[in-house]
Amino acid sequence: MATDYSKYLRMEKLPLYWCPGCGNGTILKAMITAIDELGWQNDDIMMVSGIGCSSRATGYVDFHTIHTLHGRAVPVATAIKMCHPDMHVIVFSGDGDSTAIGGNHFIHACRRNIDLTVIIVDNWIYGMTGGQYSPLTPTGTKASTMPRGNIDPNFDIAELAKGAGATFVARSSVADPMILKNYIKKGLSHKGMSVIDALSNCHIQWGRRNKYGDPVKLVDLIKERTVTKAKAAKMSEEELKGKYVTGILYEDTAKKEYTQAYKELVEKAQNE
Amino acid sequence: MAFHYELRFAGIGGQGNMLAGAIIAEAAIFFENKYATQVPTYTSQVRGGPTKADIIISDEPIYFAESTHINFFLALDQRTYNLYKGDTLDGAIVLVDSGLVEVPDEDRAKWDVYEYPIIRTAKYEVGNVITANILSVGMTGELTQIMSLDNIFKAVEKRVPPAFLELNEKAFKMGVDIAKKLKAEKGK
Amino acid sequence: MSKAQIMNGNELVSEAAIAAGCRFYAGYPITPSSEIPEHLSKRMPEVGGVFVQFEDEIASCMAAVGASYAGYKSMTASSGPGISLKQEAIGLACMMELPLVVVNVMRGGPSTGLPTRVSQADLMQARWGTHGDHMIIAVAPETLLETYTETIRAFNMAEKYRTPVYILTDAVLAHLNGRVELPDPSTLEIIDRTQPSVPPEEYNPYDVERFGEVPPLPNKENFHDYRFHMTGLNKDKTGFPTVNKEAVEADEERMITKITGNIKDIESFEYYKMDDAQLVIFAYGTNAAAARVAVDEAREAGIKAGMFRPITVWPFPEKQVAEIGKNFDKMIVSEINLGQMLYEVERATKGNIEISTVLQAAGVPIRPQQILDKMKEVL
Numbered sequence: 001m002a003t004d005y006s007k008y009l010r011m012e013k014l015p016l017y018w019c020p021g022c023g024n025g026t027i028l029k030a031m032i033t034a035i036d037e038l039g040w041q042n043d044d045i046m047m048v049s050g051i052g053c054s055s056r057a058t059g060y061v062d063f064h065t066i067h068t069l070h071g072r073a074v075p076v077a078t079a080i081k082m083c084h085p086d087m088h089v090i091v092f093s094g095d096g097d098s099t100a101i102g103g104n105h106f107i108h109a110c111r112r113n114i115d116l117t118v119i120i121v122d123n124w125i126y127g128m129t130g131g132q133y134s135p136l137t138p139t140g141t142k143a144s145t146m147p148r149g150n151i152d153p154n155f156d157i158a159e160l161a162k163g164a165g166a167t168f169v170a171r172s173s174v175a176d177p178m179i180l181k182n183y184i185k186k187g188l189s190h191k192g193m194s195v196i197d198a199l200s201n202c203h204i205q206w207g208r209r210n211k212y213g214d215p216v217k218l219v220d221l222i223k224e225r226t227v228t229k230a231k232a233a234k235m236s237e238e239e240l241k242g243k244y245v246t247g248i249l250y251e252d253t254a255k256k257e258y259t260q261a262y263k264e265l266v267e268k269a270q271n272e
Numbered sequence: 273m274a275f276h277y278e279l280r281f282a283g284i285g286g287q288g289n290m291l292a293g294a295i296i297a298e299a300a301i302f303f304e305n306k307y308a309t310q311v312p313t314y315t316s317q318v319r320g321g322p323t324k325a326d327i328i329i330s331d332e333p334i335y336f337a338e339s340t341h342i343n344f345f346l347a348l349d350q351r352t353y354n355l356y357k358g359d360t361l362d363g364a365i366v367l368v369d370s371g372l373v374e375v376p377d378e379d380r381a382k383w384d385v386y387e388y389p390i391i392r393t394a395k396y397e398v399g400n401v402i403t404a405n406i407l408s409v410g411m412t413g414e415l416t417q418i419m420s421l422d423n424i425f426k427a428v429e430k431r432v433p434p435a436f437l438e439l440n441e442k443a444f445k446m447g448v449d450i451a452k453k454l455k456a457e458k459g460k
Numbered sequence: 461m462s463k464a465q466i467m468n469g470n471e472l473v474s475e476a477a478i479a480a481g482c483r484f485y486a487g488y489p490i491t492p493s494s495e496i497p498e499h500l501s502k503r504m505p506e507v508g509g510v511f512v513q514f515e516d517e518i519a520s521c522m523a524a525v526g527a528s529y530a531g532y533k534s535m536t537a538s539s540g541p542g543i544s545l546k547q548e549a550i551g552l553a554c555m556m557e558l559p560l561v562v563v564n565v566m567r568g569g570p571s572t573g574l575p576t577r578v579s580q581a582d583l584m585q586a587r588w589g590t591h592g593d594h595m596i597i598a599v600a601p602e603t604l605l606e607t608y609t610e611t612i613r614a615f616n617m618a619e620k621y622r623t624p625v626y627i628l629t630d631a632v633l634a635h636l637n638g639r640v641e642l643p644d645p646s647t648l649e650i651i652d653r654t655q656p657s658v659p660p661e662e663y664n665p666y667d668v669e670r671f672g673e674v675p676p677l678p679n680k681e682n683f684h685d686y687r688f689h690m691t692g693l694n695k696d697k698t699g700f701p702t703v704n705k706e707a708v709e710a711d712e713e714r715m716i717t718k719i720t721g722n723i724k725d726i727e728s729f730e731y732y733k734m735d736d737a738q739l740v741i742f743a744y745g746t747n748a749a750a751a752r753v754a755v756d757e758a759r760e761a762g763i764k765a766g767m768f769r770p771i772t773v774w775p776f777p778e779k780q781v782a783e784i785g786k787n788f789d790k791m792i793v794s795e796i797n798l799g800q801m802l803y804e805v806e807r808a809t810k811g812n813i814e815i816s817t818v819l820q821a822a823g824v825p826i827r828p829q830q831i832l833d834k835m836k837e838v839l
Contacts, residue, residue, distance in 0.1 A: 270505070336752075
């Protein structure tokens with residue numbers, strides 16, 4: 001059955017503020033479709049964002065929404081989840097927001113394994129502020145603050161999240177919206193910290209500086225750069241250079257979730 | 273005039289002076305129904321740095337809690353003795369660890385000085401160096417006579433872990449006896 | 461009912477927070493405020509509240525803002541360097557108009573400064589620490605009991621005016637152990653944010669026309685049913701961003717006047733032996749204790765001294781200080797810094813009074829004798 005998007009969107013806030021062809025819309029649609037398939041009610045969903053193009057998403061969805069400060073969505077989401085453990089708490093964030101200025105908060109939420117779903121719109125650039133390089137801007141490519149090509153190595157968000165203690169880690173891209181939707185759905189259902197690295201196209205701020213100003217061409221590039229986990233297993237290290245491995249990359253259902261651990265602590269304190 | 277008494281316990285972080293000060297203040301509040309304050313001063317070095325605890329006991333509410341007119345000064349370390357003795361009143365009682373603090377002659381002339389190897393005694397005669405502060409509390413109680421020794425000991429009981437109560441009782445009583453002996457030597 | 465207890469300032473802030481209904485604390489360790497999280501880590505689970513030690517000061521304050529949005533009364537505490545880091549979140553609470561209590565146990569500074577020593581050097585930081593035009597409420601208790609009662613008042617004002625409120629204590633008050641007799645909890649006035657009386661679909665978090673200058677804000681029980689949006693951007697009545705000149709201007713002004721327009725309710729101060737005074741001491745926080753002793757000693761020596769003590773230090777007691785400027789000849793401003801509220805006193809008294817100072821930024825309290833000596837010097 002087709003999704004009735006009007007149930008989840010604040011229709012009066014449309015059209016979206018994003019550039020035509022932006023991957024943000026695709027990822028937002030994947031998230032809404034996943035929520036619809038899960039049958040969740042708007043009142044039960046809390047969506048938190050920081051600052052950046054993708055962070056404006058909280059204005060469009062008809063859930064509980066809070067548009068916070070740059071990098072700070074995760075501690076706000078952590079607090080709300082601690083206050084209302086029964087609510088579904090989603091963070092919608094950019095690569096700069098979550099791994100640069102918010103990097104410390106991000107890894108510590110992973111470590112706690114608190115039941116948040118963090119969807120990272122990974123478009124390799126700071127879009128809103130004008131194309132400055134982020135920790136995910138591919139090395140060698142141009143940005144407004146790397147006019148001669150980026151000399152910084154990148155984070156691997158999935159490895160970072162896994163290493164820090166997140167218990168559900170997946171990666172997909174706007175080139176595979178159905179698969180992306182499935183991963184988001186699995187992440188939403190997972191009890192614990194779930195991280196979805198959603199590769200996206202910023203053909204304006206990254207693309208135009210790197211000969212990918214056309215959104216279709218850039219989505220094709222993303223498609224080219226992604227390889228499934230199964231395929232990657234058969235590839236050499238050399239062949240995997242510059243590629244993004246997609247799939248459900250890590251899943252652990254044994255580690256205790258943080259609000260559960262806190263609930264047990266409260267019980268212990270009250271029975272002393 | 274209303275009762276007002278100021279003390280200062282000075283030493284090195286880790287010697288237990290903060291707790292000793294808290295016990296004196298608690299004895300005054302809980303068991304003598306007086307006003308009392310204890311304000312600690314220490315460095316960012318929690319252990320090993322110079323520390324002091326100022327204690328004020330009064331019949332009236334206390335506003336300014338730093339001891340500025342000291343009636344009783346205890347020092348378990350030379351550096352803090354030198355650093356914090358300045359506010360001690362003429363004629364005040366001064367108790368130092370004789371193994372660690374050397375009292376200059378001009379100080380002896382001003383103050384009623386008592387010297388005893390407190391830390392050594394705690395270690396070898398009570399049997400545990402951590403009891404030095406309770407030994408000091410016992411000596412303080414006997415030397416100052418500001419509260420009943422029973423009430424001070426009640427505050428000790430309230431603060432020390434039950435497993436260490438017996439040891440601390442030994443330290444407290446030994447402190448009282450030592451102070452009595454020192455007073456007797458002075459003909460007091 | 462009351463019973464004598466021995467507690468220090470940090471414990472009293474913590475217990476008062478619980479009595480005021482605070483059920484969310486987020487913090488990060490820092491001297492000399494660490495006993496607050498230590499105490500609340502034990503107490504919060506006992507009362508069914510939330511305690512989280514976060515990865516840093518920024519996260520702690522953001523979490524406290526998030527909890528407030530989610531309907532909880534929340535608090536964070538720190539000292540100088542940590543308060544510097546919390547500033548962006550305090551600004552967010554100003555803009556979102558969320559109740560928040562921030563404790564600053566003041567220590568020497570700038571920078572790492574004197575971690576274990578007393579100061580009152582963060583007064584201007586409290587007023588202007590976060591960027592942008594904004595108003596702030598700050599209280600500065602003098603004694604242990606007042607630390608308790610002012611903490612309760614801080615929560616009440618935060619809830620009533622949907623605004624951050626600072627409690628400014630210091631390293632001395634934090635670690636001062638003394639006798640306190642706490643009021644019976646049933647006698648305390650506890651104020652909670654007003655609750656929307658309209659159905660959820662009609663609720664807007666900043667609908668001033670409909671609800672008055674401080675609109676209702678869902679508490680934790682109502683949070684689930686009332687869905688709304690908040691942002692750190694300048695907002696309209698619905699909580700969504702706006703750049704409309706008139707809307708922004710009205711909102712910016714209201715965020716200030718909701719506090720300054722209710723100054724009678726927010727202000728708190730003490731005139732101590734002022735009636736026949738030849739000389740007025742201006743002092744606040746723990747330093748007022750030294751000033752009080754100095755006034756008493758001065759009177760014993762035949763000097764008619766008095767003290768004016770603001771308890772609500774922000775907004776500044778403009779009117780009262782201006783009156784003092786007109787009615788008295790000499791004033792001594794004393795604070796444990798190199799002169800901060802001094803600027804406000806000078807501004808408010810407009811040259812009508814001769815002002816001297818006893819200022820000190822040395823990590824030790826100003827002693828009554830120093831103030832007494834200054835009195836003798838100026839008379």
